[in-house]
Amino acid sequence: MNEALDLETTANILKLLGDKTRLTMIKIMSEHECCVCEFVDLFEMSQPAISQHLRKLKDGGIVNEARRGQWVFYSLNPSSSHYTFIQTVIKDLPSQNFKLENLTAQGKRICCD
Amino acid sequence: MNEALDLETTANILKLLGDKTRLTMIKIMSEHECCVCEFVDLFEMSQPAISQHLRKLKDGGIVNEARRGQWVFYSLNPSSSHYTFIQTVIKDLPSQNFKLENLTAQGKRICCD
DNA sequence: TAATCACATAAGCATATACTTATTTACTTC
DNA sequence: GAAGTAAATAAGTATATGCTTATGTGATTA
Numbered sequence: 120m121n122e123a124l125d126l127e128t129t130a131n132i133l134k135l136l137g138d139k140t141r142l143t144m145i146k147i148m149s150e151h152e153c154c155v156c157e158f159v160d161l162f163e164m165s166q167p168a169i170s171q172h173l174r175k176l177k178d179g180g181i182v183n184e185a186r187r188g189q190w191v192f193y194s195l196n197p198s199s200s201h202y203t204f205i206q207t208v209i210k211d212l213p214s215q216n217f218k219l220e221n222l223t224a225q226g227k228r229i230c231c232d
Numbered sequence: 233m234n235e236a237l238d239l240e241t242t243a244n245i246l247k248l249l250g251d252k253t254r255l256t257m258i259k260i261m262s263e264h265e266c267c268v269c270e271f272v273d274l275f276e277m278s279q280p281a282i283s284q285h286l287r288k289l290k291d292g293g294i295v296n297e298a299r300r301g302q303w304v305f306y307s308l309n310p311s312s313s314h315y316t317f318i319q320t321v322i323k324d325l326p327s328q329n330f331k332l333e334n335l336t337a338q339g340k341r342i343c344c345d
Numbered sequence: 346t347a348a349t350c351a352c353a354t355a356a357g358c359a360t361a362t363a364c365t366t367a368t369t370t371a372c373t374t375c
Numbered sequence: 376g377a378a379g380t381a382a383a384t385a386a387g388t389a390t391a392t393g394c395t396t397a398t399g400t401g402a403t404t405a
Binding site: 267268269279280282283284287299301302303304 | 350351352353354355
């Protein structure tokens with residue numbers, strides 16, 4: 120049932136989560152797939168800064184990226200060996216759906232349908 | 233039932249846990265109270281380095297300190313608003329009891345009884 | 346009260362981190 | 376294929392982090 124969690128890799132995952140921006144990203148991705156430019160709008164942060172955070176998460180194996188058209192969408196990687204651990208950590212954090220709803224209201228939401 | 237976890241303070245707690253030394257300390261303290269010199273032996277690290285890690289944990293409110301005689305013992309703070317959260321995070325990490333048993337075998341365990 | 350042990354704090358240093366601006370790459374559309 | 380949009384990468388910078396050595400502080404013991 121329990122993954123074999125070793126201290127070092129767990130500490131590294133926790134370090135990835137231990138940044139407000141990345142933790143918020145992860146909470147958002149646990150609810151919705153999101154593309155880079157949406158994060159840029161959500162965090163009012165430069166595009167490279169967002170890209171660099173996402174790269175760390177990708178290098179840690181905890182998110183997937185998927186290009187669709189011009190956009191690259193990021194989502195939590197359910198195949199990650201730390202997926203359930205991360206779900207446990209973030210499950211009681213406040214939903215960030217309202218942020219995406221704000222984006223939608225501003226017409227800034229990206230949909231590829 | 234759920235604490236109101238806000239993203240920023242949670243990220244700060246996760247940052248505290250996101251260091252191998254501190255995460256191991258926390259796992260140890262979840263099983264046993266421990267004094268500074270025991271940590272020094274366990275981690276083969278300088279005494280100031282250990283003290284500084286413990287200070288961060290204390291500043292974060294997640295450990296208690298208690299002086300008994302010459303020694304200062306540290307333990308997880310069950311009154312911390314993040315206590316249950318931390319328990320959840322560390323519960324599947326491998327027990328570090330063997331380390332304390334090694335200390336005992338070497339006669340380096342501190343007991344104040 | 347002098348010496349010793351346990352721990353904390355101060356100060357310095359090397360590396361890590363999180364950003365910035367500038368540029369490059371990938372894709373779409375005209 | 377030229378122009379425009381989205382994202383990644385490169386390079387630079389300021390601050391944070393985790394250690395070190397040196398010193399200060401508090402309790403114990405002779």
